Amino acid sequence: MSLANSYKSGPDENGHFGIYGGRYVAETLMPLILEVEKAYNESKDDPKFWSEFYSLARDYIGRPSPLYYAEALTKKMGGAKLYLKRDELNHTGAHKINNCLGQILLAKRMGKTRIIAETGAGQHGVATATVCALFDMPCTVFMGQTDIERQKPNVFRMKLLGAEIRSVTSGAGTLKDAMNEALREWVANVDDTFYIIGTAAGPHPYPAMVRDFQSVIGNEVREQITEREGRLPDSLVACIGGGSNAIGLFHPFLDDRDIRIIGVEAGGHGVDTDQHAASLTGGKPGVLHGNRTYLLQDEDGQIQEAHSISAGLDYPGIGPEHSWLFDQKRVEYVSVTDDEALEAFQICARTEGIIPALEPSHALSHVLKIAPELPSDHVMVMNMCGRGDKDIFTVADKLGVSM
Amino acid sequence: MSRIEKRFEELKQQGRKGLVTFIMACDPDLATCETILKSLPESGADFIELGMPFSDPMADGPVIQEAAIRALNAEGSMKNTLKLVRSFRENDASTPIILMGYFNPIYNYGTQRFAQEAKESGVDGIIIVDVPSEEQAELLDPLSGTDIDLIKLVTPTSKDDRLETILEGASGFLYYVSITGITGTASADHKNIETAVTEIRKKTDLPVAIGFGIKTPDDAAKMSQHCDAVVVGSSIVDTIGRIKGGDKTVHDVSAQVKALANALAA
Numbered sequence: 001m002s003l004a005n006s007y008k009s010g011p012d013e014n015g016h017f018g019i020y021g022g023r024y025v026a027e028t029l030m031p032l033i034l035e036v037e038k039a040y041n042e043s044k045d046d047p048k049f050w051s052e053f054y055s056l057a058r059d060y061i062g063r064p065s066p067l068y069y070a071e072a073l074t075k076k077m078g079g080a081k082l083y084l085k086r087d088e089l090n091h092t093g094a095h096k097i098n099n100c101l102g103q104i105l106l107a108k109r110m111g112k113t114r115i116i117a118e119t120g121a122g123q124h125g126v127a128t129a130t131v132c133a134l135f136d137m138p139c140t141v142f143m144g145q146t147d148i149e150r151q152k153p154n155v156f157r158m159k160l161l162g163a164e165i166r167s168v169t170s171g172a173g174t175l176k177d178a179m180n181e182a183l184r185e186w187v188a189n190v191d192d193t194f195y196i197i198g199t200a201a202g203p204h205p206y207p208a209m210v211r212d213f214q215s216v217i218g219n220e221v222r223e224q225i226t227e228r229e230g231r232l233p234d235s236l237v238a239c240i241g242g243g244s245n246a247i248g249l250f251h252p253f254l255d256d257r258d259i260r261i262i263g264v265e266a267g268g269h270g271v272d273t274d275q276h277a278a279s280l281t282g283g284k285p286g287v288l289h290g291n292r293t294y295l296l297q298d299e300d301g302q303i304q305e306a307h308s309i310s311a312g313l314d315y316p317g318i319g320p321e322h323s324w325l326f327d328q329k330r331v332e333y334v335s336v337t338d339d340e341a342l343e344a345f346q347i348c349a350r351t352e353g354i355i356p357a358l359e360p361s362h363a364l365s366h367v368l369k370i371a372p373e374l375p376s377d378h379v380m381v382m383n384m385c386g387r388g389d390k391d392i393f394t395v396a397d398k399l400g401v402s403m
Numbered sequence: 404m405s406r407i408e409k410r411f412e413e414l415k416q417q418g419r420k421g422l423v424t425f426i427m428a429c430d431p432d433l434a435t436c437e438t439i440l441k442s443l444p445e446s447g448a449d450f451i452e453l454g455m456p457f458s459d460p461m462a463d464g465p466v467i468q469e470a471a472i473r474a475l476n477a478e479g480s481m482k483n484t485l486k487l488v489r490s491f492r493e494n495d496a497s498t499p500i501i502l503m504g505y506f507n508p509i510y511n512y513g514t515q516r517f518a519q520e521a522k523e524s525g526v527d528g529i530i531i532v533d534v535p536s537e538e539q540a541e542l543l544d545p546l547s548g549t550d551i552d553l554i555k556l557v558t559p560t561s562k563d564d565r566l567e568t569i570l571e572g573a574s575g576f577l578y579y580v581s582i583t584g585i586t587g588t589a590s591a592d593h594k595n596i597e598t599a600v601t602e603i604r605k606k607t608d609l610p611v612a613i614g615f616g617i618k619t620p621d622d623a624a625k626m627s628q629h630c631d632a633v634v635v636g637s638s639i640v641d642t643i644g645r646i647k648g649g650d651k652t653v654h655d656v657s658a659q660v661k662a663l664a665n666a667l668a669a
Contacts, residue, residue, distance in 0.1 A: 022537070024506060024533045024534060024535075025535060026462040026532055026535075026558075027557070027580070028462075028559075028560050028580065028583055028584075030535045030536075031562065170468060171458070176459065180460075184461060184463075184464075184585045187584055187585055188585060188589075190560055190583055191583075285510075287505075287533065288507060289461070290533075297507070297511065300508060300511065301457075301481070301508035301511025301512065302508070303459050
């Protein structure tokens with residue numbers, strides 16, 4: 001297949017996926033962004049960089065994560081054969097650490113001595129604090145005040161790992177505001193600081209770089225499913241906030257055009273309400289946090305607050321490559337409400353003995369909807385991108401249980 | 404000759420440095436902002452920067468962030484920003500107005516429509532904080548049919564050939580950001596600024612304004628030694644934020660701008 005016909009050729013040299021992506025940052029940051037790009041391009045072609053990455057991915061993160069045939073759920077649904085990619089078994093409990101490992105190796109290579117990050121649910125913050133502890137680098141995590149309240153266990157984990165937490169009170173005090181504040185901090189500290197962005201969004205090269213680090217997920221699935229089934233899967237399903245776990249699973253399969261690929265956004269109280277986080281199904285293109293992408297915004301181009309039961313999906317934007325894949329119609333994007341995700345969360349816990357994070361509970365909810373209609377020889381892979389320990393307080397609260 | 408060129412020419416003849424005052428459109432409300440805007444030239448402002456409120460001002464400190472929130476909670480919108488400029492132009496044909504802000508409200512409004520309406524309203528220049536040279540084509544194309552200047556930011560990180568990249572497409576004047584940081588925070592190091600502006604002068608004849616971190620008349624006077632105009636934003640916006648509307652706001656802002664202008668008087 002020629003590059004021109006490929007869904008995997010983006011971004012172009014200026015970081016654009018079609019009209020999406022780009023580098024919409026303050027001039028102060030531009031030289032640094034270009035330096036990150038140069039360093040990443042060099043690292044990408046350096047076998048030593050990847051050998052360190054894969055060695056730590058194996059011994060420290062615990063990769064490859066298993067591809068697990070979810071027999072009980074498959075039987076319960078009575079349709080497609082469901083495999084779960086067990087990225088919730090990674091060290092720190094989610095896929096986020098794959099990217100943090102890659103980025104801190106890059107930061108080290110660039111001679112940066114201090115790390116900043118933003119976090120929503122706290123999973124990216126914990127993963128960043130973890131690699132900072134490992135590489136002995138000071139770490140400052142920006143987290144919205146609202147998220148600090150609802151993700152207390154992760155806040156304490158970050159502190160245990162030696163990170164400083166900066167509470168962000170501007171806006172609604174969620175992920176969007178934490179990202180604004182991290183960018184402000186970066187502008188003021190360009191010389192020594194590296195910003196580990198947690199999702200496949202932000203200015204170029206971040207969307208491509210995060211995707212490449214997370215593609216370890218999809219690349220493993222290709223090998224594992226071929227070993228198990230002797231062929232590639234028929235469909236892939238993943239949840240999407242910024243979209244890093246999804247792009248990591250999807251990207252290696254984008255040119256296998258017979259494979260149906262589905263991204264599941266957080267529908268909150270419903271995409272027909274103003275309380276959701278479904279940027280693609282309920283937003284329009286705009287520019288925020290360094291890239292052009294689909295955003296939740298009002299008629300005047302002011303960014304709106306997202307809502308989701310899952311703090312990790314509570315973001316009014318999405319990675320630019322997803323916006324492009326949406327326009328190209330290569331990936332189907334659907335949404336699942338808070339209540340549906342909560343139901344899937346409980347079904348998974350009781351049926352498979354796996355307590356999923358609320359984020360992949362969205363993906364699972366969609367699986368539960370479509371799998372029963374599919375034939376039994378349909379092989380489906382869903383990314384179980386995080387575990388639900390962090391969410392038990394939120395879920396208890398929703399179920400009216402006092403702990 | 405554009406209003407911006409003409410104003411710099413006048414300043415040169417008068418042998419003094421210009422005062423650029425920043426306020427946020429519709430802060431604290433449309434009516435008060437309109438009165439403040441009209442009062443600025445008589446108080447001594449040579450140029451006016453009018454902020455286009457945005458929900459996520461990632462290069463601004465708390466003072467400007469709060470101004471944007473006040474404006475958006477009042478009647479802040481692109482339509483009303485342009486309306487303020489039109490109303491200002493009814494009585495003032497000479498003071499340059501520069502719109503400053505972030506790209507999304509313009510992109511959302513339509514870049515072509517924005518350029519056309521800004522021109523018709525009497526806008527002279529725009530500064531878009533999150534559109535660096537790499538992305539500027541989509542602004543320069545629609546602006547090319549107008550005489551609106553794209554005013555570019557130069558920062559302490561604009562080293563080596565970066566400055567040349569920035570100068571491509573720049574017109575009106577250059578805005579030198581005196582600190583690596585966000586608006587209204589740290590104060591600048593004069594020695595570094597002198598070196599930076601000397602470098603800029605070697606490469607362009609465009610006038611140079613300096614901003615970020617200039618708060619008092621004394622700051623303005625000191626900074627003016629290095630450039631053609633100084634920008635004062637956060638400290639004026641802070642006055643507006645503390646009083647929140649009415650005659651006293653207009654009065655206090657006027658007094659503050661007069662003191663700044665006096666400090667720059669030849």
